[in-house]
Each structure stands twice: as C-alpha cells, then as structure tokens.
Amino acid sequence: MPRNRMRLLPWIVTPSLVVAIVATWHIVVKVRDVNPLIFPPPGDVGEALVELLGEGAMWSAARVTVTEVIVGFLLAVGSGLAVGVVLGKVPWLEVSVRPLIIIAQVSPKVAFVPLFVIWFGFDMTSKIVLATVLAFFPVMLNVLLGVRSIEQGQREVMRSLNATRGQTFSQLEMRSLMPYLFAGMEVGIVLATIGAIVGEYLGGNDGLGNMVVTAMNSLDAARTFALILVLSLIGLVLFLIVNELKRFFIPWHESVYGLQNRGV
C-alpha cells in the first residue's frame, strides 16, 4: 500500500468505527428498550457531556486530577530512572533487593489506598502517592533493562577514547537507555492516570474520580458515562504528550524512525 494512503488509513477507519459503535449502541438501547438509568442512549450521554463541559466545577476537578497524574508521573519517572540506573549499574545491589522488588511489584498496590489516606490525608497527596507507586515499577524495570542492554562494543569505544565515567554516562548510557525509559513512561502515564482516578474513587473529596462517584450515587448513568469520556480523553492527551516527547527525544530509534520513514 502506498505510504500516504497508509497514513490516511487511521483517519478514515477510526471515525467510521466510532460512528458504527455509537450507532449500534443507539439501536440496541432503543430496540431492546433498555432502562436509561442502567444504559443510557448515546444522545443522553452527549447531552450530559455538553452540560458537564459547561460546569466550572468540572474544570476545577479536572485540574485537580490532571495535577495528581502529572505530579505522580513525574515523581515516578524521576525515582524510577534513578533507582533503575543504580540497580542496573550495581548488580549485587539488584540481586539483594530483587525479592523485595518482586513482592512490591505483584502486591495489589490499589489496596494500599486506605493507608495512603490515613498517612497523607484526603487531598491530592494520597492520590499522587498512588499514581507514583503504580507508575514507578514499569519505569524502573525498563530503565534497569536498558542499563543492562548497553552494547559491550559501544562501551569499548568509550574506553578506547579514554572517556571518563561521567562522559560514558552522558554520551552512552543515558542515551542508550532512552528508548527503554520511554517504553516505561508510556506504560507509566497510563498507570499514573489509573492511580489518580482510583485514589479519588476510594478516598477522595475532589477531582473527576470523586465526581464519578457522586454521579453514580445519584444514579445518573448518563453523567457517569460523560465523566468517563472526559477521563478517557485526558488519558489519551497525556499519552500523546509522552508519545510526542518520545518522537522528539529518540527520533533515531526504530520505534520512531520506522514509523516515520517506512510507515510500519
């Protein structure tokens, strides 16, 4: 398939699919006469969405949620990068803490929310902590893998050039692990978003997650749907920002280069 037609493809297929899904939704709800309190027709959701977008409270709640996600994400990236690099470079340390990492990784971190609320209160801090904790692991583990994956031949080049440790870090190690960092960040931003919302569901007095709970408690399914759409949109935009950063920072990497130059 020619490249420019390949590029157009998502812009045609995605809207068509969305239209098809919404149409099916509408038809199924109408034909089977589903109770709109349980499953509202798309029209109702659209109305609720328009109404929602006009509410100042929604915007300030969105600002709270987005802040939690971004702060939690940035903390996770910073700490995940630092811990990943240190563990990657100090094998005995990584071996000694590996059991701990595995335990922490498999434990259902969302279950800690009540504790986070007790420790950090009902406001943003406890949600930021959950977002950080969730996003930390993919970032850290990918960075660790990245440090381990640096090519021996490239290290030899730096050695033959008499490079200092600092130079080897800045010119080779840091750059070589960027694709791994971004792979971790792409997972991390999604998990940070989930963390903030779940935190607000379970222990919140503010934010979009809290608005979802309120809408649900007043049995307003259309409004709940509309809020979920807003949350999805936020998640999408945040992901696209990370993706754009990746394109900017590692244009040389297959994941970016192949996409731009071969359309694969």
Place this chain on the structure above:
Amino acid sequence: MRDDTTTVDPGVSDAGTETPRLSIAGVGRDFHTRNGVVHAVSGIDLTIQRGEFVALIGRSGCGKTTLLRMIGGLLPATTGTIEVDRKPLWRDGRLDSSAVTKLGFVFQEANLFPWFSVIDNIALPLKLRGARKRERRARAQELAELVGLTGFESSYPRELSGGMRQRAAIARALSTEPELLLMDEPFGALDALTRERMNLELQRIVLETSSTVVFVTHDIPESVFLADRVVQMTPRPGRINKTLLVDFSKPRDVYLQTTPEFNEIVRSLRHELDEEE
C-alpha cells in the same frame, strides 16, 4: 620484492633508527577460565616504526585480538611491556591515559552510536576532549570528506550500508589524529567487493594522513595488499611465527593481486599456515 622477505626475525624492521612508534617486548597474556589457564598470547616482541603499516595475520583464536587489545590499553598484559613513543602504556598496573590518547581503535563492528548523526559520531572523540562544537564539526566534516561520506553527514548510522558505517568508524578513529591506528578485522563483516573497495580507500587515507597502522586480519591477500610488513601468528600460545616485508610501491592498485610476485608471497604465507596443522 626484496631478498629478505622470508626473514624469521620478528622484532626488527629496516625503517631506521628514529624512535619507534610502538615497542612491544616479551608481552604475554593468560586468561583464567573454568577449564584452567589459557595462554592466549605469549612472548611477543614487535617494533613498529613511524608510518609503517603492519598486518597481523593468523587463524582464528591465535591471539590477534588479544594482542591488539593490549596495545590499545583495553586489556592489561600479564607479562612484558608495551611502549608508545617509548612511553610505557601501563605503569604499576595503571593505564597511562596520555599514551592512550595517541591511539585510535577501529573494531570489527563499526560500533557507531545510533543516537548521533554521522558527523556527531565522527566528532565524538573531539567532544570528549572538550573541543568546541564549531571546531569539532569542521574537523568531522573534513574527515567525512576524507572517507567518502560527503552528503551523509546528517544521516543516522542506521541509514548507512555496512561499508559506510565502517568508513565512519575509521573517520571517528582518525579524528584525534592518532599516532597509531589499531584495526581489528575492520572489514571482516563486509562482502568481498565492498571489502576490496575499502582496502583501496584505507590505503589512500593512510597515505594521506601518514598514519602508523596495526591491522588485524585473517585474510592473507588483504594483508599482503595493504601492509609494509606482515606478521604471522600461530596459536596455543599465540606467538609470532614469522614476519615478512612486502616491498611493493604504494599506492598499490587491485591488479597487483594478479601478479606472480604478489601471489608468491601469498603462497608462502599460506604454506606456513598449512604447516601448522
């Protein structure tokens, strides 16, 4: 071709009495492995004069890479001394970094950094030495021209062919104007035609820059084509078996390889290798 082409006298060449570029005396290297000690290289004596092109040949596993890595300061020797311009490379078990700065290393793999453009790869050694951006770009640009990469300065390594990558690696090694260029089978991964072209290019570059070169290969005709002196090694432990002066005038062209004189030298070296069996 000269009468003494079959001299079995490893240390000496006839390039005069000035300070040799590289002096190796009694160098050996052991590796301790699970299956005991491996004497990879042992009792190497070799003196290389300024401007000389020396090829190290021998079958796989005879210690060529080990020897070159020791010369390059990437691996300490177990015994013996290595001096660059009469300055020991290692002193009290520590690498003398001022000696290492005189060396340029080209590996079998180009080992370019995929995140740098060709020009930035070539300029990397200068960057590490603190050269200003404009200065190192200008120098890298000259080198890109020298190795025939004009027009590819801003390409990423992934956009180059294997031969072009190796050219970039050579340019990178040349950027610091090394006194001694060490090359470990730099064209080993290339197809025969590209390899032939690269040999011509390398000859031109070496003549233009009057570099001193130690060139490792297992390809006998390649070594005879390029070198002023061919040093043949035999394995277990890796030793110098024979050195041979190659006296054809330079620059040499590809048709040299069809002459009886050329093939006579190739044959004698090959004969020597077959005797090992």
